[in-house]
Amino acid sequence: MLKASRAIWWKLLALALITYSIIGGFLLPVPALPVLNESIRNLYFHVPMWFSMLFLLLFSFVMAIRYLSNPKPLYDLISKEMAKTAMVFGVLGLITGMIWASVTWGAWWVNDPKLNGAVVGLLVYLAYFVLRGSLEDPSQKAKIAAVYSVFAFVLYIAFIYVIPRMTDTLHPGSGGNPGFNVYDLDNRMRWVFYPAVLGWILIGFWITSFLVRMRILSEPEEYQTD
């Protein structure tokens, strides 16, 4: 896994995709919808933040499970750094969402399960880091943090995906607003959107790989990799 993280090709791909999505996001035509108008372009930035956060958290979750079954410190390190990067993306997603909301809905914050779900996610992982900080012994820290990470992630997924489906919200993709169709995600937008999602996910992995490798370099004996 570390070898793959040193490869260049996917990082260049990430850069290319992001550049394309930024340029295309602003220059290519978008469908003209009432209220949204040009702000629909935020779709290329706001939603990829969420996808990246979820992917990073999913990977963190998988690493936590792997750690529990095979306690190599490397797995715990990756799990932790993934969570860190995911939180940054989460905050960015919230900020882009709030900016978008202030333009389209007229308020910075609305009482909406998806928004609450985002804050809950951040709270969960902040608590995860507080938990890590309050434990001394490194292997105990890793194991207990892994247990909490698994427990909290499953409940978090339950929270953000199931609950919004039950209530009507202003947020697209839940309640009476069907998925992305409300934005008429026609081919014009798909051309920029999918690459943007992939690009930001790869950027997330890239940032995490930096964090992981920096940590390994500073404590090489602990992370004997084979």
Added chain:
Amino acid sequence: MSFQKEIHSLFFREVKLEWRNKYTIGGVLLYMVATVFVILTALEQEGLSNQMNANWWNLLFWLSMLFVSVNAIAKSFGQESRAKTLYLYTLFRPEAVILSKMAYNYLFILFLGLLAWGLFSIWFGNVVLKPVLFLLLLLLGGGGLGLVFTMISSIASKAGNNSTLMAILSFPVILPFLIVLIRLSTVVFTEGQGIESPTMLWVMLAALNLLVLSLSFILFPYLWRE
């Protein structure tokens, strides 16, 4: 010892221990009474205590349950000395330990819920139109609170039993339950259905309980070995 016998003996051990120190149980019950009384006094100052409508009743009920439960269960794992814990470790299977603690805490929360219901009814009027459904809500919701807090308490107890840690870890994770419970409670307070598709919410509540139960069952053994 067979699994059932293990759970049986552990469960009654919990009951016996708590019964010997009646002041711990009494303390939590008093906490509940005091909390509700504080709410009563605060509302009386505002002159609102006799105007409590069902929504506020509901909200305050579940919030009180939440805070008192966190405190009640916070100590459930930290009370035994290290030597005794080691002794238990050699005797019992971890699954039996967690299930017995959960069973005990579940019953305790149920009792707290009934007490809170009584107090709220005396001081704020009884808004519950369908007591059977409310009881079912207590059974499932109390289950959620009890199960989740027991699991979180086991995690927090490894980190020095800091009570703030317990609160930070548990609040984000309990949110799915809380939200479903509060929404579902409107069914109990209104004549007809109250909300669309309450059955789905009941199913969700049951599913969440099962999810937490199975997660804890799988994850606790990792904690127990520490």
